[in-house]
Amino acid sequence: MVKIVVDCFGGDHSPEANVEGSVSALKLYSDLHLILTGDEETIKKCLEGKEYDNSRLEIVHAPEVVGVDEKPTDVIRLKKESSMMKAIKLLRTEDDIAGMVSVGSTGALVSAAMLRVGRLKGVVRPAFCPILPTMNGGIVGICDTGANVDITAFHLVQYAIMGSLYLENVYGVKSPRVALLNIGVEEEKGDELRKQAYKLLKDTKEINFVGNMESRDLLTGKYDLVVCDGFSGNVLVKSTEGACLEMLKMLKRDISSSVLNKIGALFMYKMFMKEKAFMNYQNYGGSVLLGTSKVVIKGHGSSKATAVEKCIEQAYRMELSEMSPKIESALEKYEDIIIEDLISK
Amino acid sequence: MVKIVVDCFGGDHSPEANVEGSVSALKLYSDLHLILTGDEETIKKCLEGKEYDNSRLEIVHAPEVVGVDEKPTDVIRLKKESSMMKAIKLLRTEDDIAGMVSVGSTGALVSAAMLRVGRLKGVVRPAFCPILPTMNGGIVGICDTGANVDITAFHLVQYAIMGSLYLENVYGVKSPRVALLNIGVEEEKGDELRKQAYKLLKDTKEINFVGNMESRDLLTGKYDLVVCDGFSGNVLVKSTEGACLEMLKMLKRDISSSVLNKIGALFMYKMFMKEKAFMNYQNYGGSVLLGTSKVVIKGHGSSKATAVEKCIEQAYRMELSEMSPKIESALEKYEDIIIEDLISK
Numbered sequence: 001m002v003k004i005v006v007d008c009f010g011g012d013h014s015p016e017a018n019v020e021g022s023v024s025a026l027k028l029y030s031d032l033h034l035i036l037t038g039d040e041e042t043i044k045k046c047l048e049g050k051e052y053d054n055s056r057l058e059i060v061h062a063p064e065v066v067g068v069d070e071k072p073t074d075v076i077r078l079k080k081e082s083s084m085m086k087a088i089k090l091l092r093t094e095d096d097i098a099g100m101v102s103v104g105s106t107g108a109l110v111s112a113a114m115l116r117v118g119r120l121k122g123v124v125r126p127a128f129c130p131i132l133p134t135m136n137g138g139i140v141g142i143c144d145t146g147a148n149v150d151i152t153a154f155h156l157v158q159y160a161i162m163g164s165l166y167l168e169n170v171y172g173v174k175s176p177r178v179a180l181l182n183i184g185v186e187e188e189k190g191d192e193l194r195k196q197a198y199k200l201l202k203d204t205k206e207i208n209f210v211g212n213m214e215s216r217d218l219l220t221g222k223y224d225l226v227v228c229d230g231f232s233g234n235v236l237v238k239s240t241e242g243a244c245l246e247m248l249k250m251l252k253r254d255i256s257s258s259v260l261n262k263i264g265a266l267f268m269y270k271m272f273m274k275e276k277a278f279m280n281y282q283n284y285g286g287s288v289l290l291g292t293s294k295v296v297i298k299g300h301g302s303s304k305a306t307a308v309e310k311c312i313e314q315a316y317r318m319e320l321s322e323m324s325p326k327i328e329s330a331l332e333k334y335e336d337i338i339i340e341d342l343i344s345k
Numbered sequence: 346m347v348k349i350v351v352d353c354f355g356g357d358h359s360p361e362a363n364v365e366g367s368v369s370a371l372k373l374y375s376d377l378h379l380i381l382t383g384d385e386e387t388i389k390k391c392l393e394g395k396e397y398d399n400s401r402l403e404i405v406h407a408p409e410v411v412g413v414d415e416k417p418t419d420v421i422r423l424k425k426e427s428s429m430m431k432a433i434k435l436l437r438t439e440d441d442i443a444g445m446v447s448v449g450s451t452g453a454l455v456s457a458a459m460l461r462v463g464r465l466k467g468v469v470r471p472a473f474c475p476i477l478p479t480m481n482g483g484i485v486g487i488c489d490t491g492a493n494v495d496i497t498a499f500h501l502v503q504y505a506i507m508g509s510l511y512l513e514n515v516y517g518v519k520s521p522r523v524a525l526l527n528i529g530v531e532e533e534k535g536d537e538l539r540k541q542a543y544k545l546l547k548d549t550k551e552i553n554f555v556g557n558m559e560s561r562d563l564l565t566g567k568y569d570l571v572v573c574d575g576f577s578g579n580v581l582v583k584s585t586e587g588a589c590l591e592m593l594k595m596l597k598r599d600i601s602s603s604v605l606n607k608i609g610a611l612f613m614y615k616m617f618m619k620e621k622a623f624m625n626y627q628n629y630g631g632s633v634l635l636g637t638s639k640v641v642i643k644g645h646g647s648s649k650a651t652a653v654e655k656c657i658e659q660a661y662r663m664e665l666s667e668m669s670p671k672i673e674s675a676l677e678k679y680e681d682i683i684i685e686d687l688i689s690k
Contacts, residue, residue, distance in 0.1 A: 149536040191494040216587030234528040241563030243588035267609025
């Protein structure tokens with residue numbers, strides 16, 4: 001049995017979407033067991049009328065909810081009765097629970113996971129690694145997109161190793177092509193961090209480093225994994241998402257502005273629906289926090305049921321991939337560098 | 346007469362596009378005088394058969410071309426006979442020349458402009474400020490997008506002041522809404538640089554600071570100017586450009602994949618053409634380098650004639666706006682902070 005905790009509150013469509021997504025996920029895998037945290041009465045109401053195997057679904061009551069703007073330190077200290085902190089506590093204390101999914105506050109989740117769940121041996125800082133679809137039908141992972149904003153070049157090497165193992169073991173990408181996000185493709189481009197990272201990445205035998213990537217090439221399918229500091233990674237992913245969304249809106253507005261366009265759109269209905277589905281991030285699950293000792297998945301705050309279901313699926317597949325020992329053994333060779341890196345700060 | 350130098354080499358479509366764009370620009374303004382730098386014979390060949398007022402067009406012979414990958418320091422020291430360095434030299438030595446346009450190597454242009462053209466009084470570092478169209482029909486400026494990658498919070502304040510004056514004086518945007526690029530909208534978000542910058546920007550009376558912006562909101566029209574370090578600004582602009590281009594490609598590919606789609610597209614022909622024009626960066630000129638003592642415009646490396654024409658137009662309008670003394674007087678109040686900032690490093 002694979003046991004996963006689902007934090008049922010904190011998102012724009014919570015708890016309905018979280019509960020509905022959980023019920024759908026249960027139907028996908030007969031060896032999946034879910035524990036839902038949050039206000040018991042509310043969750044029960046959401047479950048009413050739904051069909052599911054109730055021997056594989058538990059509710060753990062948590063009366064409080066973590067708000068989006070709450071300070072992570074306050075959440076950890078004062079919101080112990082929240083659905084998020086209860087989920088974290090279960091993950092920490094129950095050996096047979098494999099992972100958790102939350103669509104709540106990113107800051108609180110990262111801090112609580114770091115402090116309470118802990119890191120795999122050798123990992124300096126866990127990092128987010130969302131997956132985006134590329135225009136040639138493939139995928140691209142981006143690591144990190146906001147877990148850490150102040151980093152050293154060696155963190156980027158760890159992201160490259162962890163991200164490569166993730167893509168290989170969970171998505172079946174053979175020898176992922178790893179690129180460093182930079183402002184130009186030439187080796188000497190960028191700030192000190194990037195120049196140092198380039199040299200380190202080139203010498204890292206565990207990965208298939210292919211050089212610098214300019215952000216305009218993210219969706220082209222030329223790369224499988226992009227490593228970056230959390231600040232620019234966040235900018236990269238959100239501006240790509242924003243540009244796609246704004247273009248869809250423009251298309252929609254322009255189509256409804258004339259009868260001719262509406263007729264044309266009818267002919268192209270299937271195509272537009274396919275493209276809309278392709279660009280809908282709800283279909284791609286959430287961001288895995290790579291490097292924690294148990295699986296932690298952060299779904300988009302605006303996740304609907306499908307997105308929650310995909311997040312649970314991701315957690316399930318990560319657990320089955322048995323990636324954690326692989327990450328620990330790959331990082332072991334770099335122990336000396338980690339110690340050096342920590343001392344130099 | 347407004348005199349502007351056009352570096353005719355170094356772009357993907359040079360020198361044809363540069364010469365054609367120059368000829369078109371001459372037709373727009375009867376008081377515009379252009380000086381074209383580059384191989385004289387080649388430029389003359391490009392001019393053959395074109396109609397233009399030759400009393401307002403000069404050629405200054407420059408036999409060498411700066412390659413995209415050349416080291417800026419090598420270009421400045423060794424490529425004095427290149428079209429770019431000749432243009433820079435003219436800008437520096439001829440008092441009556443107002444500005445220059447180049448579509449060549451960004452690194453070389455920034456370095457040469459900083460060293461040879463010089464900065465306005467009070468400016469610590471000149472910064473790029475390209476303009477993008479927003480989805481509600483407006484524009485948004487982004488400063489900086491790559492001139493400086495290692496900066497302090499005070500640089501961001503200078504970008505905000507210079508960018509606001511640029512948008513007001515050249516584009517007529519009243520009291521531009523300035524945002525700080527960050528990974529969340531709350532005041533305490535981001536790294537140390539962002540936290541410091543937020544505080545400084547809030548206290549800067551010369552600007553209309555409206556808070557943090559997440560990159561997904563760049564094209565929504567909620568902001569007029571976004572300030573950021575050159576690294577994340579570069580990521581922001583290029584990923585937005587990349588996402589739009591990749592979506593257009595997808596649309597094109599999907600349309601040609603079926604007869605029904607092709608019929609539909611015919612009905613929507615006008616709409617698609619309008620949208621294509623809207624998203625074509627060739628129609629929006631280049632990036633102004635704000636803070637240099639004379640106007641320097643960097644066009645996209647893939648600029649065609651229209652883009653070059655728009656760059657020349659931008660240079661012309663910047664000169665007429667008489668912005669330089671306004672920037673110097675706005676920055677004067679911050680002299681003490683600049684000195685403090687420089688000493689602390």
